[in-house]
Amino acid sequence: MSDSKLMKTLLALMLVLLVALAACSGDSDDDQSEGTDSGSDSEDSTETEDGGDNELYSVEDFSQIKSNEGEAIEGGTLTFGLVSDTAFEGTLNWNFYSGNPDSQILNWFDEALLTWDENYVYTNDGAATYEIDESGNVFTFTIGDNVNWHDGEPVTAEDWLFAHEVIGHPDYDGPRYGSDFTNIEGMAEYHSGEAETISGIQVIDEKTLEITYIQATPSLITGSIWTYPLAKHIFGDMEVAEMSASPEVRENPIGFGPFKVESIVPGESVTMVKNEDYWRGEPNLDGVTVKVINPNVIVQELESGGVDTVSEFPVDQFPDNADMSNVEYLGMIDRSYSYIGFKLGTWDKENGEVVTDPDAKMADVNLRKAMWHAVDNTTVGERFYNGLRWNATTLIPPSHPEFHDETNPGVPYDPEAAKQILDEAGYVDVDGDNFRETPDGEELVINFASMSGSEVAEPLAQYYIQAWEQVGLNVQLIDGRLQEFNSFYDRVGQNGDDDPAVDIYSAAWGVGIDVDPRGLYGRDAIFNFSRYSSDENDELLAAGVSEDAFDLENRQKVYNEWQQFMIDEVPVFPTLYRSELVPVNNRVHNYYIGDGTNMYRYDIAVTQEDTIVAE
Template identity: 65%
Template structure:
């Protein structure tokens, strides 16, 4: 990654912020809002994880598979720590949830019908097998005979059909209805109320279903098919609008995963017991307890054995705890990035699309690009995260190495160029700050999420960097759930927000339409253009079955997004997961062949740090 030159004034301003931050840092918050459960970037096995001379670490030095020690005992239990400074929302069904904390709760008791390999391609090793038609437009899934809901009822083809009908309903209030669904034959007619059924979905038998798409696309094999059924015998008599808030989602959720939900303390903890009827075979563990733990206490919880593992360890705390004696650190390149987003329009809920406002405060891409030029994310990654987050250059992260354009440097830190760009665009200095080109005051409202001790100082670094080029930016720190409500998670955009800092866990498939497509609720910038529509469509076209052609299309898309700057990426990220040494048969990510039902322990109690 290229590092820009410092101007003398900005150098001292930034280093002052870094010194203050490094004195205070002990934790961070994971901000991502995933649309799918986590996946891996492939296994890397190296025993040692030394820092280099500057105390900077590299994610390539970690393995994502736990080393087994000792002999597994029969049964046993573990405690899983969900690291968060706020309660999990509790929308505990894959068809409705939207936030990462809820996905961490879900993974223990529910799952999709298909699994992925390390290259994000569907396999036939999951709860269902699949085959495709000769023209690539029809997927036929066959659910295994021994796949049952936790109440003993079989998981059926009708349950999967029902999930599609619920998501396609006008009353659906979740985030899933997007191009992955509108591309199904008959879905748009069903959604519009012109048809009572989705013509492209056929139940062929109790356990067999076919789904036909308007066009064959390369994305269908890598996450484009929705494989999360919805128990029709439970939800079938409910109004769709009431489902996400029902007891069956919030209080007594069921799935067909390795563990059953025994009890929930809303937002705080969940107790699971083994599912003796799990289709892969009864889990080795008897019980799992999930509890929310603060980023500020995660180290204490791990050292004391209060938790055996956590969903994601705050990387800014790794340097001081790399030698924790009772854990093994697993790591991988996270399928995610943090970013700065600009609010450029609103969401049209009636028509299910973004409406971009050409008169939005942040509509001038020169202003947006100047704000990117003003921040040194290379130094942010090193100073805040010791290299375990690093400068992001494009909106396709290196977790997708085939399609990430590593040759593209993004926008290199250059505050002098930022000032010049603003001057040329008419944002003139008037005292300490700049005005709009028409001479009116320019005041930008910026929101960022609360978290550990790093969250606010990092946001303040961005504010000070923008002040150094003459922009008056007001910062507001907002807790996780309220933050995403304000940027548009429910389809309502807070008009007081101009700029925000957030993060994405990206899809299994490289296709970015679910985040930046015109019909994507998660398109929080509410930005659209005909060129963007064209490039996204090309990435899903028949010509994109040629991998080299698809690479070229997404290379162009990455370049285009850098040019237009509806958002700009700030950091790519490592995912670290410290695991107590008593834990056996554990891995992070997909494609490892290690599943949660394999989890075991070699002792009744966790190892304690010495």
């Protein structure tokens, strides 16, 4: 281990001890941060154990669009670092992928047919346009005449219909089928095998598709329409069950985006060349290479010019590298949050729904609420992330300001309240080992799954374990170690197979452009990894996409109620809201992050052939 890495590891461990001491003393400020106000001034600081200052930063101090220095050249290539401690899975088709690493690759060579603005509302500026009839239920989509697959074949209405047919097919093995699809007329009958076609989808002509939805909802214009076609001329003769593992997905993927795949080193890199026939116009760059880089070497890769930019930059590494001379940092409030989830049931593959177990180890809401009270996420955000992650209060993040309830404080850090809740619920130390037993007097060991990744992943997991130990709960890492990305999500159930060894888990959700939480917490959502369901949850989620929800104030009221309901029920609890920081090499022009910038990947250019190296 290098001296630099050793020092960072020791510092991270010191932070664990410091935060644990704060948990023991109860000295932490109980006021909850709201939105981007946590560490809202880059001149703020907190005192560290050695008496020095821990400088706090604010995401508001960063731009989403890179400033351009110098003159762009014609052509050139860009290297994009996919930050991951494991190989990417390589399911390179929007209709089948499930993990963020694959989506980072997909974004370069394929795209949605519809685009959206800064308010996440679909526009008519994309590869397709749309019209809505007076009822609000019937959408007519028109694909541009110049929108073609990378092999030159036109993207057609049949391709768009075909994507719906595949996802709705009983043999489909991906994660997409859910409430967005069952809202289409005839989809349920098609999915069950009662009908051979989807009655609510009609191909009008080669480029025009009509979809009739059962219920007109505000979500239909903010993200619940499936906008990714599937090339029927390639996949049409395949069995649906074989598509996701086929060479056409894993080895020779196709799209209609600004770049097209030239070669793949499985799990390691993807080399692309520009799509000269791209519908927006010929890209400025000659090509893009996406390569996996470990979080531990991200700084070296950036400083040496090994990559021009990265999928994400660990914000815990920002303070030590804020002055990196060859990059400019872009930043925004991320559409995501970290959370702790409690396993409360299993996934019923046959019926495609959550089955909540009233006898699950974590079924007692008092136990779950106490575990939230026990952790000090304000201090975690300041001391592990220098304010670039901050205490999360509800399950709708501030990236959606219209619906994030900034007045809701969530559950405050209060270890004494945690102890009292556990005492009153019957979780007491029967045998004198300083760990609480169950109300039935049986040993309680809570098995915790947490992911590897950044330098603070291990210390952060250990902090949570120690914080729960301080209130008398025996929490142990599964297998005594962190889990790598793919293994972690397999164990928590991304394929519908829930590992019974997992009691609680620490993860993060990227939230879609539509605020509708059904895709993460609905009864029919495979991504509902806690496997929580209830009638009241169903009712609130349905109300959020009802006809009444077209009234903004009504929808806000419903989602405020849902945010409080999930605080009361605690199937999961949010830990940290997140900044997205992206360093970009100074030679790069027209780079951007986020939505509503009116910039696209074909705009990206460079000022010289070689990357600029740090001084």
